[in-house]
Amino acid sequence: MTGGAGDPRGARRAGARLEEVARAAGVSKSTVSRVINGEPYVSARARAAVLQAVARLGYRPNQAARALAGSRANSVALVVSERGGRVPADPFLAGVLRGVHGELARRRVELVLVLSGEDDPRDLVDRLCGGHVDGALVVAPHGRDPLPRALLDAGLPTVVGGRPLGASGLSYVDCDNFDGALRAARRLVSSGRERVATIAGPADTAAGVDRLSGWKRGLTRARLPADLVARGDFTAESGAAAMAELLARAPDLDAVFAGSDSMALGALATLRAHGRRVPEDVAVVGFDDLGAASTAVPPLTTVRSDAVGVGRALTRRLMAELAGEPDLPPFVLLPAPLVPRASA
Known part of the structure; x- marks a missing residue:
């Protein structure tokens, strides 16, 4: 007998969080993330427990399907939290984009550019966690932007360009x-x-x-x-x-x-x-x-703030996480040296 709409045994909550899946499976959040993204270094027993919890809680079924199939999208989203008209006119963002594109092209990974300035974060999370990308790079976040945390909690590996204000547990790359x-x-x-x-x-x-x-x-x-x-x-x-x-x-x-x-x-x-x-x-x-x-x-x-270098470092940090490399640093700070010229 299957559970009906009022039966908690059959309830599927699309809004289930990564922490809930980890708690239900009895594993860490990082283990859940590795399973969902088809990463190695997970025991068969832990993988089965995670997938059972994903199915029971209804946690991002498209992401779960990818894990079950062991497949990859072979693409990464670059999410720019700015209004579209600002991006081509911003030299720093243009440099970050060049760095990300160059690093991904070298690895034969597709870049998906997303402008999120006017989007509902919940809709964007749904789209990005639908199995079309393996991870996300979020740049130019303003204030306490909820998007990076929402993506991470949804199980999508995420690295932020620029120190996130008021957020903990998010990996980021920035200049000093x-x-x-x-x-x-x-x-x-x-x-x-x-x-x-x-x-x-x-x-x-x-x-x-x-x-x-x-x-x-x-x-x-x-x-x-x-x-x-x-x-x-x-x-x-x-x-x-x-x-x-x-x-x-x-x-x-x-x-x-x-x-x-x-x-x-x-x-x-x-x-x-x-x-x-x-x-x-x-x-x-x-x-x-x-x-x-x-x-x-x-x-x-x-x-000097090396925008291209920030883009490259962002990509390398995300790709290392996708490869399951252990003990990755929570953040990377690039040096910002003075460049003396005539104005001072």
Whole structure:
């Protein structure tokens, strides 16, 4: 006799979580993930227990079918948590995309690009966990973006590009934004600048938060005030507007650290419009080392954030997890060295 709609023995809950499957099977979450994704290093007894729990709880039946068949989609999703119009215009995201594509192409794995800026996270989780991809790389998350955690809880191996704000247990790859910004602040302070401002990135991004924190640490260590802060959104237009705001607030400022090269280029334009010489009157340091930094007038001192390298490292970390490699680090931080040029 099979259970009816009101019989808990026959209930199938599409919203079952990875933790519930692990608890029902008496194994760890990582073991459940390996079984669902057809990975090795799982005993026959544990595999059978997981598959029974998957069937009983109705946990992502398409994913379970893949595990039962031992098949792979041989594709990886790159999920960009930005509105579609922003992506081609963002040089950093374009670099990450090149790095991911190059690494996957070398391994003959297909790349599936997904723009999630306006999607319902629940619908996206359903689509990505339907058996069409083996794992997901999520880049440009804002705030406490629920998508990476939802994908991981649904059993899809997931690595995040950029430190997730307020999230634990998520693997990620990032550049060392704090240390890079600290280096930028030290560069300005060591050159004798005393009224140092910053154009910080969005407060709902790890890059915006960590670069602002590094700048503040550099100034407080030098016993200088860290009160001249304006916000931008990593675009040149926002950098130009923020620079105008800072000049209105503090006409005596003699240096500015911009949290991205694009914002720094906008700041340079505003400084020229106000008759300020760079670096004689105001020194400027950016962050990212985009191609335009070296051709700016004057050439822009900046901090290198290797976007292509981040994309490659993201892909390698995910592929290692898919291969069942043990003891993988929870995060990878790439160095962010200072690149001195004429602007500071």
